[in-house]
Amino acid sequence: MTDLPEEHRMLSDSLDAVLAKARDRSELWAELAGLGILGLALPGHLGGAEMGLGELVLISRRLGRSGAETHFVTSEGIAVPFIACCATHPVAADIAPRVLCGDSVIALAFEWTEARRASRSADGFRLVGDIPAMVGWADADVRIISAMLEGEPAVFCLPGEAEECQGPIDIPAANLLLHGKAAERALADAAARAQIVTGAFMIGAMQTLFELTVDYLKTRRQFGQPLASFQALQHAAVDMYVELQTAGSMLDYGVRMFDAEPADRVRATTAMKLKINRAAKFVGETAVQLHGGYGMTMESPVGRLFAAVTVAGVAFGDARACLNRLIAT
Amino acid sequence: MSDAYLSQADQDFRAWARDFFRTEIPQAIRTKVSAGGPLAAEDIRTSQRILNAHGVAVPHWPLEWGGRDWTPTQRYIFGEELQFNAVPLPLQFNCFMLGPVVAAFGTEEQKRRFLPRAANCDDWWCQGFSEPEAGSDLASLKTRAVRDGDEYIVNGQKAWTTYAQYADWIFCLVRTDPHAKKQQGISFLLIDMASAGIELRPVITCDGRHEVNEVFFTDVRVPVGNLVGEENRGWDIAKFLLANERAGIARIGLSKERVARVRRRARETGAWSDPLFRARVVELEVELKALEVTQMKILERAAHGDGAPDSASSILKLRGSELQQRASELMMEVEGQEALRCLPHAGFMATNWDTEPAAALNSYLNFRKVSIYGGANQIQRNIIAKTILGL
Numbered sequence: 001m002t003d004l005p006e007e008h009r010m011l012s013d014s015l016d017a018v019l020a021k022a023r024d025r026s027e028l029w030a031e032l033a034g035l036g037i038l039g040l041a042l043p044g045h046l047g048g049a050e051m052g053l054g055e056l057v058l059i060s061r062r063l064g065r066s067g068a069e070t071h072f073v074t075s076e077g078i079a080v081p082f083i084a085c086c087a088t089h090p091v092a093a094d095i096a097p098r099v100l101c102g103d104s105v106i107a108l109a110f111e112w113t114e115a116r117r118a119s120r121s122a123d124g125f126r127l128v129g130d131i132p133a134m135v136g137w138a139d140a141d142v143r144i145i146s147a148m149l150e151g152e153p154a155v156f157c158l159p160g161e162a163e164e165c166q167g168p169i170d171i172p173a174a175n176l177l178l179h180g181k182a183a184e185r186a187l188a189d190a191a192a193r194a195q196i197v198t199g200a201f202m203i204g205a206m207q208t209l210f211e212l213t214v215d216y217l218k219t220r221r222q223f224g225q226p227l228a229s230f231q232a233l234q235h236a237a238v239d240m241y242v243e244l245q246t247a248g249s250m251l252d253y254g255v256r257m258f259d260a261e262p263a264d265r266v267r268a269t270t271a272m273k274l275k276i277n278r279a280a281k282f283v284g285e286t287a288v289q290l291h292g293g294y295g296m297t298m299e300s301p302v303g304r305l306f307a308a309v310t311v312a313g314v315a316f317g318d319a320r321a322c323l324n325r326l327i328a329t
Numbered sequence: 330m331s332d333a334y335l336s337q338a339d340q341d342f343r344a345w346a347r348d349f350f351r352t353e354i355p356q357a358i359r360t361k362v363s364a365g366g367p368l369a370a371e372d373i374r375t376s377q378r379i380l381n382a383h384g385v386a387v388p389h390w391p392l393e394w395g396g397r398d399w400t401p402t403q404r405y406i407f408g409e410e411l412q413f414n415a416v417p418l419p420l421q422f423n424c425f426m427l428g429p430v431v432a433a434f435g436t437e438e439q440k441r442r443f444l445p446r447a448a449n450c451d452d453w454w455c456q457g458f459s460e461p462e463a464g465s466d467l468a469s470l471k472t473r474a475v476r477d478g479d480e481y482i483v484n485g486q487k488a489w490t491t492y493a494q495y496a497d498w499i500f501c502l503v504r505t506d507p508h509a510k511k512q513q514g515i516s517f518l519l520i521d522m523a524s525a526g527i528e529l530r531p532v533i534t535c536d537g538r539h540e541v542n543e544v545f546f547t548d549v550r551v552p553v554g555n556l557v558g559e560e561n562r563g564w565d566i567a568k569f570l571l572a573n574e575r576a577g578i579a580r581i582g583l584s585k586e587r588v589a590r591v592r593r594r595a596r597e598t599g600a601w602s603d604p605l606f607r608a609r610v611v612e613l614e615v616e617l618k619a620l621e622v623t624q625m626k627i628l629e630r631a632a633h634g635d636g637a638p639d640s641a642s643s644i645l646k647l648r649g650s651e652l653q654q655r656a657s658e659l660m661m662e663v664e665g666q667e668a669l670r671c672l673p674h675a676g677f678m679a680t681n682w683d684t685e686p687a688a689a690l691n692s693y694l695n696f697r698k699v700s701i702y703g704g705a706n707q708i709q710r711n712i713i714a715k716t717i718l719g720l
Binding site (some may be wrong): 064067068069070071072073074132133134135136198201222223224230232233285288289292293295296297298299300303304306307308309310311312314315318319320321323324 | 459464465466469488489532533534535536537541600603605606661662665666667668669670676677678690693694697698700701702705706707710
């Protein structure tokens with residue numbers, strides 16, 4: 001994190017200032033809007049800053065580091081860049097201003113599966129099938145979802161009234177955002193991006209878990225000595241360090257491979273997510289264990305971050321799914 | 330458990346126990362236990378009272394106080410079937426800590442007063458041992474009890490007090506002689522939670538549950554009659570209690586029940602068609618068998634021994650806790666993405682957990698405690714290294 005380009009350093013510093021100040025979720029979201037960080041992946045003509053994956057990764061990582069409660073990763077990291085892919089669509093023009101000023105949290109269910117299908121109806125489309133269990137979905141006020149339409153992937157913006165996404169949903173014709181090859185490409189981009197920004201969040205969180213643990217070993221005393229004097233605990237901290245370093249390297253690799261050929265990219269981000277998942281499980285569990293009971297509490301950042309990396313570890317590619325995907329390729 | 334180690338009589342006993350649990354304990358409670366969700370206080374009380382009504386809540390206690398004339402193997406079978414059939418464990422603090430302590434070290438009056446009520450969960454006990462500065466180094470505890478006429482005045486703070494929010498009584502290690510060597514100045518005191526000067530602070534764990542608390546004592550007056558054993562000899566009682574705690578804490582039956590649940594669920598979610606997942610289930614089953622037979626051998630040794638705690642119980646705690654955690658991981662993994670469906674809504678940072686019993690992910694978080702409580706696993710390794718390996 002030391003060799004940041006100038007504009008990244010400025011972004012990082014402004015973000016840190018906001019994180020230090022904001023007291024709760026909605027305050028943080030308002031501050032992020034004020035900083036111009038929301039909608040930053042949108043193109044200029046929609047009011048965005050046309051920022052790319054690098055900035056999203058930096059911010060996601062910082063948010064993980066701070067343990068902030070926010071929908072940034074799913075809304076800004078996954079859904080907003082997708083909107084940029086269909087920037088000329090009227091729906092995009094409708095969503096963009098709300099995103100920029102922080103009025104909207106959006107979500108994109110990008111996994112396209114045979115289990116979710118749309119068919120044409122009199123006024124537009126009818127969608128049937130499973131709605132995924134997805135972080136950031138329930139809180140979003142704009143929900144974008146993929147489905148099979150006439151044998152090809154399609155992406156729809158769900159009407160606002162679609163509360164519980166169960167059972168058949170009627171979608172106005174104007175809400176079809178993408179269909180066919182364009183949809184397939186945009187969804188594949190979203191899938192890769194989802195793994196990368198989630199991975200970035202996890203690396204940030206792991207960094208804090210690690211630093212808090214080293215600090216705790218130095219300051220906490222039992223049996224008349226600091227915990228750091230026990231070799232077994234030193235070694236555990238070292239193992240955390242090695243996992244953090246190698247997982248962080250995989251994050252770099254995933255980011256670098258974002259522009260590679262699709263098959264290579266999938267292999268790279270899947271391997272990245274698997275490695276980060278494994279590392280986060282180890283780092284999280286070890287941080288909790290070394291902190292003793294305190295690490296289990298909600299009031300401790302250790303407890304909260306451990307819960308967060310566990311959730312993030314399941315989201316957008318749990319270890320078993322990643323492993324099986326790699327085995328098959 | 331392996332028939333290779335059980336006589337026909339024991340196998341019949343096991344069949345009876347299994348049948349008893351499946352018919353007498355309400356299905357609704359057993360469903361909650363199986364899902365790994367948090368239990369209501371009423372669930373625990375109800376279940377224990379049913380057991381007590383049948384005279385089997387405290388089979389390991391002396392006969393005169395509700396024990397049964399069972400062999401160690403039978404007691405073990407009973408406990409394992411209880412867990413395997415997803416019955417809530419009888420309140421550990423009552424049945425495996427306070428009870429055996431008072432039975433072994435208490436006066437007749439203390440036994441009369443406390444034991445029947447503990448067996449029936451009429452008094453809910455909690456454990457006042459750990460403090461913020463005295464976790465693994467328990468003997469460095471500071472909560473002070475000063476003798477004043479026929480009372481002690483207690484000041485201090487206890488931490489990680491499980492279910493103190495439901496408790497009627499707390500058994501406490503307190504310092505009665507601050508000038509003696511640390512283990513030599515500790516006493517074991519029974520304190521009424523309704524006493525003036527006791528305050529509770531709930532501690533919410535990272536799974537969103539309210540299981541533990543901090544308990545604060547400010548000039549709490551405790552009758553001298555509530556001292557168990559001799560003043561300043563409380564550490565011996567603590568060691569007795571902790572060894573008992575350690576021996577019973579492997580929860581192999583619970584892990585086996587969870588693995589059985591994972592097998593069923595894996596067929597529903599499709600995880601069973603994944604050979605790697607199947608392999609992990611099978612590996613865990615093998616480890617559980619290995620530990621189970623180890624536990625049986627320790628039991629057999631205990632049946633022929635002098636009743637002194639076996640250091641090998643640290644193996645049970647150490648490995649048993651690891652296997653419980655592995656089982657909770659499989660429970661989460663079998664769900665795949667569905668594990669996220671029980672979540673609250675704040676990005677990855679969950680703060681208001683919906684503690685619905687079906688949350689396998691929640692249970693995984695909760696079970697991280699088992700390698701910390703009952704003597705952290707690092708301490709268990711130290712005990713084995715020192716007392717068994719002589720290192």
